[in-house]
Amino acid sequence: MDVLLIAVLFIAAYLIGSVSTAVWLGKAFYGIDIREHGSGNSGATNTFRVLGKKPGTAVMLIDIFKGWVATSLAGLLVTFEGIAPENLVVFQLIMGALGVLGHIFPIYERFKGGKGVATLLGMMLAIEPVVALMCIAIFVIVLIASKYVSLGSITAALAFPLLLLLPRFHPENPILIIFGFILFAVVALTHRKNINRLIAGEESKANIRIGRKR
Structure with a gap:
């Protein structure tokens, strides 16, 4: 195990x-x-709420991409023989979690960031692409139907571990399912104010109409 390479890629x-x-x-x-x-x-x-559909979509896609990149760095550990191939999923989860942590607490912006859902989707896209794409589809459907980005985010986060429980998608390594539920708990925690506003009917709807901004 190459400790120095692991440390560099974690950072x-x-x-x-x-x-x-x-x-x-x-x-x-x-x-x-x-x-x-x-x-x-x-x-x-x-971003959807304040700037509208186009910038909101751009932010979402880039945040998904950075989660994918952070998670995919784990492949370099196998390529350069820093870890054994059978440990790849564990290190993908660790690196993906570090990417999500960076989004929530970004060092470039005084540790004040977002809630990490799009970055989390990118992470899962790198590990379980088919299930992750289904979660993204669920997010889009819920967003279009309700215009609540928070509701779409929470629903998609919960869908990931639930889909993995299905025989068709059940991974060989159960740690992925456990980690999925843990990450859903983190998403729910970071969205607790949104959940309270949704229950109270006070959550703001996203502006998803083209050409309109607030």
Whole structure:
């Protein structure tokens, strides 16, 4: 086991996750700090709400991509014989989690980030692409039907471990299912205020109509 290579890639995964897409896009193209508007969150949900469909979609896709990249770094450990191939999934989970952690607590933006759902989807896309794509489809359907990004995020996060319980998708390594439920718990925790607003009927709907901004 190559401890130095592992440490370097762990740090790289966190730094990739720390790329604050919503903050940088908002400042570069709209002249605003997304954290000073809407819910104050620097993720896709608040970007949809404040800036609209196009920037919200861009933030979501880039955040998914960075989660995929952070997780996929684990493949380098196998390529350079830093770990045994049978340990790949474990290190994918660790590196993906570091990417999500970076999104929630980005070092570039004083550790004030988003809620990590899109980055989490990117992580799962790298590990279980078919199930992850189904979760993304579930997110889109719920978003279009309800216009609540938070509801779509929570539903998609829960769908991942539940789908893995099905015989067709059941992975050989049960740690993936356990980790899926843990990550869903983290998503629910970071969305606790949204859940309370959804229950109270006070959650803001996303602006997903083309050409409209708030």
